[in-house]
Amino acid sequence: MTDPTDVLHGTLNLLILQTLRQGRMHGWGISERIQAVSQNTLKVNQGSLYPALHRMEQSGLLNSSWGRSDNGRRAKFYELTELGRDHLAVERTTWRRFQGAVELVLANG
Amino acid sequence: MRRWLTRCRTLIQRSRHREDLDNEIRFHLEMETEKLIRTGVDVAEAKRRARLVFGGVDRFKEEVREVDGISRVEALVTDVRYALRRLVGQPFHTALLIGALGATVGSSIGIGLATLPIVSLDLPFHDPAGLVALRQRTPDGRYLPVSLPDLHVWGESDPGLAGVAGYDPALVSVRDDSGTRFRVGGAEVTANLFDVLGVSPLLGRAFTPEDDIPGAIAQAVVSNRFWVERLGADASRLGQDIEIGGEPHAVIGVMKPGFNFPSGADIWVSAGRLESYQDPLNFDLIGVARYAPQSSFEAIVAAAPAIGERLRTAYPGRDPGLSPAPTPFVQLVLPPATATVSWLLVGGVVILLLIGLSTCLHLAVLRHRARSYELATRLRLGATPDRVLRQLVTEGTVTAALALTIMFPIAWALYVPLLELARSEMPELTHAAPGIGMYVIMLPLSYALLLATLTTPTVMWWMGASGRRAVGTARGDGPTRSLFVGSQVAVAVALLSTALGATSIFLRLTATDPGFRNEGVVTALLSFPSDVFSERDARRAVVSSVLERIQALPNVEYAAVTLRTPVSGARIEYAVAGESQLDVSAPIVAVFNAASSDLYKALGIPLLAGRTFNGADDGSGEPVAIVSQRLADELWGSDPIGRTLRLGNDRNSVEPGAPDHRVVGVVGDITHEGYLGRPTPAVWVPYAQFPAYYATVVLRSASADVPGVIQALPDALRGASPEIVVDRVTPLTALLRDSVARPRLLARIMGTLAFTALLMTLMGTYAVLAWWVSRRQREVGIRRALGSTAGRTVAWVLGSVARPALLGGAFGAAVGWGAQRWLAGTITGAGVDPVWPVVALLLVLCGTGAAALGPALRLIREPIRRALGAG
Incomplete structure (x- = not known):
């Protein structure tokens, strides 16, 4: 297995939004989930995660609340807002277009 | 909106936010540590690796706090506290700075606001500059009114005019409810006068074209003043008759407060219904017209000769020497001296403001220079120029805010009585009232002015410190102080000299023998x-x-x-x-x-x-x-x-x-x-x-x-x-006083400006020297320890301002002399007296000397040991 790669610049918001689509999650859980789902390919720079979460909360894409984690510890949970869901749809479309364009370049360039 | 609410809540609960952030990061590190422990790493190593993987915890906390807007607010709070500590720690300098700022800018703003209605030609109708007066000129250059048929020809012939009206000012006799006849100012007007002037009644209606037809029913529009004082503001009087000039007129409308045009008018009646106005040779009406949007005054003037030709053709009995003469309407309704007074006032206020700002700027420069060692040390210790700039600007902001608390009462204390004075002397301004709105608008403006002045030296320093611009090496205080003292003394002498000259012209006017005696004489106007x-x-x-x-x-x-x-x-x-x-x-x-x-x-x-x-x-x-x-x-x-x-x-x-x-x-x-x-x-x-x-x-x-x-x-x-209609029972002395109302107003306002300028100069000189002297305590202590006497110390301080004061004063006296000559020629045609520039020069020099003496005496009263310990 190769070492996980840092999340591509500009895609962290998309990954967070997509991850939170499953339900509310704390910061460490989001980080772990991205790494697991990407089969250990993507690694979220943990220090960048929290500024991104707070920025998205300030923008109204996420809500936060304090709760108990699985091991009974007090943790801050984030969840998608309606605006966040709409934003995710837009981000996904943009990403797919970008991805298709890169594929085209790789195939024909 | 939600975002702002969240941010505000975060700002208010800053300590809770800090705690939450700590907890959130701690939870993350604990989870990461446990994960590593589960893979067999020992506890201490797991903790170390967890922190390593996370990166710089404090840096990311700071980043989050930046995102949430907390850092900036906390930095601001810290800066404000620091600024307040510094200001409180130097009470003498703080009082000097805030007092000088508040008093100088406050007086300029107070006087400036009071002069606004005068200089803005605040006439009681819409867009006065868009109006043109239509009269005719005789071959010897005199202006005559025109006839109603003349106005019809103007309206039909000149496409550049959107509306042509006319008015004939007159005193009219009115009979009150008790049967007594009295006289009021009024005017016979064409039905469209109010439309052309762009005014509308408060109650009822204005005249309609039907009211302008010969033989139409007699109707009147009254002023708000007449409505309140003579008709008791009784709504039932609308539509009822009052007797005007012996004929009953139905009151159809009441104008808005402040509209008393032409000067002092209380009653307007229709001119067109009267047969006498139909005569093309009855030149009683002053024409007033509004330009069409695409037209201009020059176009109206260019069309005038053709109108003259049409008038001569239409009315052969007309004097062929008469020619149509359009003039700007504002020139007709405002006395000629008003423009001169306006320019004088604007000039005076600008000069006052410059004096005030130069004092403030000089104090700001001195304050900044006094801190140059502190700033250099902070930069060497690692502070960035941006951070220091932010702190100094915050300090300037706090100082400016404190100065505002002094500035506004001073401005108000000058504004209200001066406006009242202007209103009492100029009938055109009777509708001007102290405008709290305008006063409030001045708040951000004056604050920005204060802030800009206070922070200019700081910004200049920052530009140098940041390498954005090369700033020359710091010069000594001497040249700046000389320039400051010299320019302030020059301006004060010029203003004081002009004011003394204006007052002397006024006093000489009132001392002139008019050829008759007025004491004990009473006059009354009678109409039959x-x-x-x-x-x-x-x-x-x-x-x-x-x-x-x-x-x-x-x-x-x-x-x-x-x-x-x-x-x-x-x-x-x-x-x-x-x-x-x-x-x-x-x-x-x-x-x-x-x-x-x-x-x-x-x-x-x-x-x-x-x-x-x-x-x-x-x-x-x-x-x-x-x-x-x-x-x-x-x-x-x-x-x-x-x-x-x-x-x-x-x-x-x-x-x-x-x-x-x-x-x-x-x-x-x-x-x-x-x-x-x-x-x-x-x-x-x-x-x-x-x-x-x-x-x-x-x-x-x-x-x-x-x-x-x-x-x-x-x-x-x-x-x-x-x-008999009896009117204006008045002592002749009052009428004589009124005849010099304008020179008197000018002398009073100039006097106020000059007195304020003198005070500001003295205050500025005192403040600058007091500051300068306070920074020289140690130097003076050494001089005195080496044997310099108190007298020589005082002479040293006074000598530092003597030369620039003399040079500036001489220049100011010359300017004041010129201004006095111009004033005398423009306003009254009276002669001038050369003594006033000299008197003004002596007064300002004595005042400046006295202002400099205070800091000098303070310096020599300081014990030598204490002075040597001062930095």
């Missing part, structure tokens, strides 16, 4: 309505009865009637020719008046030769006249008694068939415009031989009880006939 006094004999009889009744009043020494008093502001001028001068092409022009016999005694005008009028000079007697010395000299040179003269119907010529008037007396010369006028040739005929529909009663009181006479006079006059 034509519906009752149409016969000349009726007017003679009522005037005779009036004089008898006044003479019977206690304490009345002399009583007389005349057409107009010498200070009425209006005069009739006729061409006059002696019996041998009928062929003179340029006849002498004299002020014409009518008088009863005791007028000269009542006014104290000396009888130089012959006699005054007597009972024989009645309607059936030989036409006689009394002339002034100047007219006698110009007509005959000597022996005027018994000579005859003829009067023209206007200023231009005397018709050969005019009746002869035998000169029976010669009296002293008098002025006819109060204090402002020059003695002019004058001729009087007996009132009995010229019984007009109006007269002015002039009586001299034998005692000091002028108010008692004023109170008794109206009843005595109406006792002669209840139909």
